[in-house]
Amino acid sequence: MAVAKEHTPDNELEKLIESLPGEEIPIDVNPDGDDKIPLDPETGLDPEQLESELNDLKDLVQGEIDKMLEKNPDAEWTDIVKEAKEDKKNRKNKGNVKLCEVCGENEVAEDEQYCEHCLDVMKHYPFSWWKYLIPILAVVLIFLALSYFAINFSVFKGTVSANKLIKAHKLDSALSAYDKLNAEIKVTDENFGGKYLRYQVDLYEELGIDHYDDALKFIEKYFEGSKIDRSYNKDVKAFRDKIKSYEKLYEKFNTAYNGAASYDDFVKEFDSLVSVADYDTAHILYYKYYAANVMGEDISVMRKNVEEIKKVSPESKTLYLPLLAEISLNEGKYDDMVKYADELAQVNKESPYVALYKSIAYRFKGDLVKAAKACNDGLAVTPANSLLNYQMGIISLLQGKQKEAFSFASTAYEQADTANAYVSAASLYSLCAQLLGETEVNESIIMETSQYGYPISDQVQKIIDGDLTIEDVFLKGKGDFAWN
Amino acid sequence: MELINYILKILTFPGAFLKAFLEQLACRMYEVPIEFGRYFQKNELCGHVEHLLAPKKGSFGICFLPHIIMLFCGLVFTIPAALNLVYLGKINYFGIIFLYVGISCLLNLFPLIEDSLNMWEHLYGKESKATAISKICLFIPTVIMRAGSYLEHYFVTVLTTAAFVWSVPYLFTLFIK
Incomplete structure (x- = not known):
């Protein structure tokens, strides 16, 4: 106080x-x-x-x-008192003023949250240092992804093209496409995708027994070791086992065939050696058909075996359709041959049997133009096929084109891969050589065939001597298939 | 819902980070104030930046710019990976990484529902001042982004992304002879 x-x-x-x-x-x-x-x-x-x-x-x-x-050192006492009263009044009213939510200092309007200064700062909200890594990493990854795409796109494109060939029933072209791709991948990164390999296994399955050797080599190469035992490869393993059982069945066939005096003996012995549980039924029936064929059994026996194959394994079209066409040829049912060839074309347009059986059917029907066209379609896909070259040689001969026939016969002879094909081609080649006066060629053919123990057909000499015409041999009766 | 969203953003963190970064960048470009710059929050804003609603000038841009870049990244990463993994069955580290990053980008493609609605209002609302040309030209991307924001909010984009990854190699086969 x-x-x-x-x-x-x-x-x-x-x-x-x-x-x-x-x-x-x-x-x-x-x-x-x-x-x-x-x-x-x-x-x-x-x-x-x-x-x-x-x-x-x-x-x-x-x-x-x-x-x-x-x-305010110079203020009067009354001014100080006034100021104190004002401050007191302001302290009472201060609860009703809205302040900026960020700084808490500046006043803002009722409907606003932030003052101008803070809004300006918020518009330029800074990036933390580590956030700059995000776009840098994104750019690097984009670059890597584009490189990855460029490197792998050719394999993808090739696979798509090959699969489209399969869908178009051009299985041989698809197989060639895949072979090229396999070579390319082997050079680049040797990483063969699982599905990529499965496409090829499925292709080999569709191609049938003619490609079993190649299929087995493929599976053993790309599914080596424990890879084939994995659960997702069980279909591949089943196919491999099927091929191996087919090869074992051939040994059983040989054993039964060599000891059999007749077809019935063969069947008895064969059935005792094989069981349906261990071997594919279609394969067993196929070997029975083959035995019936070489043992000269009636056509009905062969047909019965083939119809049974069709019944137990309807999906094995590449197996039974050529056999049905062969049986139809023996029966003289040429329209059926064309029908079976067309059915086979729906599985594989490029199968040589499609062109072969059509060509033979049209030849025996007397339509050489269609026969030539069918043969040329086949040769466009497999120009070195012995059977097709042989057929084209016959057609050229019938059309009077001896030089062309000689050329085709030569290819057929050089590319023959079975005994029957070799003998037939050798006979045709000899005939064409003699017609053109190619004596040296003819002599070398005779010498070679003698060495192998396969004589030239005696009908060749009959044609040369004039006892038979070319039409007699190739258009009538059983045609060229009787001249062995 | 928020928990599922948060978990999904964590699982697809490459895409979530990139998306949030692009959103922040777009906000800066269009001078939209950012309230909170943290990319991962345990709420519906996870994978986005918290910002004020954009004015007319930036409403389309802050939706479209991140969307188009994320779409580009998603396609660039997903397509080569899908071609190799799905069609050829070729498994390697690059393929798996690119597929993961690509899927995470595709799952963080669209803006928030609020932003898409704000964009819609500025373009087609009653008080819209957008020109007719803008309305016509921007109609399709706006509809896509608006629909997409709902799909992403309710996780439907998980299914659409899976379907895209599975089908893209087969779409490519249509253009190869």
């Missing part, structure tokens, strides 16, 4: 105290010199406690006054 009296008149101090918040504390009205405040007998206030509180209040007020004087 002594401090307050130093700075302000009594009435000003009273007014100041009145304006402060809190309880009003009665001013000491005791005379000067008397420091003790008597304990009020009615309220029971402790004078020492009261004095202490008043001192605290005094210090507080002094502190606020000192702050205001620091702010």
Whole structure:
């Protein structure tokens, strides 16, 4: 109170105290010199406690006054009091002002959240240092992905083309395409995809027994070791086992055939050596057909075996259709030959048997133009096929084109891969050589065939001597198939 | 839903990070204030940046720019991987990595529903100030992004992405002789 009296008149101090918040504390009205405040007998206030509180209040007020004087040292006391009142008023109203949610300092309108300054900062929100790695990594990965695409696209494209050839029933072309791709992959990364290999296994299955050797080599090369035992390769394993059982069956066939005096003996012996559980039924029937054929059995026996193959294994079209065409040829049913050849074409247009049987059928029907066309279609796919060259040689001869016939006969002779094909081609080649006066060629043919123990057909000499015509041999009766 | 979204964003973090980065970049380009720049939050904003709704100028851009770049990245990574893995069955590290990154990009393709609606309002709303040419030219991408934002919100893009990965090699075969 002594401090307050130093700075302000009594009435000003009273007014100041009145304006402060809190309880009003009665001013000491005791005379000067008397420091003790008597304990009020009615309220029971402790004078020492009261004095202490008043001192605290005094210090507080002094502190606020000192702050205001620091702010404005030249201000009058009335101005300081006014300012104090204004501050008090503002403290009361401050709860209704909206401040920026980010900085909490600047006022914003009711419908806004952020002040202008903070909005400006937010528009340029910085990237943390590590976020710059994201686009860098993305660009690097894009580059790698494009390289990966470029490197592997040719194999993908080749596989798609090969599969389209399969869908177009051009199985031989598809096989050639895959062979090229296999060589390419072997050079680049040797990573053959599982599905890529399966496409080829499926292709070999469709091609049939004529390609069993190649199929087995393929499976043993690309599914070596434990790879073939994996569960997702069980179909490949089953196919491999089927091929191996077919090869074993050939040994059984030889054993039964060599010891048999007749077809019935052969069948008895063969059935005792093989069981249906261990071998494919279609293969067993095929060997029975083959035995019936070489043992000169009736056509009906052969037909029965082939019809049975068709019944037990309808999907093995590449196996039974050529056999049915062969039987039809023996029966003189040339339209059926064409029908079976067309059915075979729906599996593999490029099978040499399609062109072969059509060519023979049309030849025996007297339509040499169609026969030539069928043969040429086949030669376009497999130009070195011995049987097709042989047929084309006959057709050329019938058309009077002896030089062309000579050329085709020569190819047929050089490319012959079975005994029958060799003998037939040798006979035709000898005939064409003699017709053209190629004596040296003819002599070398005779010498070679003699060495192998296969004589030239005696009908060749009869044609040369004029006892038979070319048409007699190749268009009538059993045609060239009787001249062995 | 939020938990599934969060888990999916974690699993596809390469795509989520790239998408959020592109969104932040687009916001900066169009001066759209960003409230919170954290890319992974345990709410529906996971994989996005929290920003104010864009004004007219940026409403299409902040949706389209990240979308088109993510689509490009998704295709670039997915196609070579699918051709080798799906069609040829060729398994290697590169193929698996590219397939994973590609799928994660394709699963983070579309904007938030709020952003797509904001874009729609600015273009085709009652108070839209867009020109007729803008409305015509931007109609298809806007519809795609708006529909896509819903598909992505309800995880339908998981199925569409799987179908795309499976079918893309066979689509390519249509163009190869």
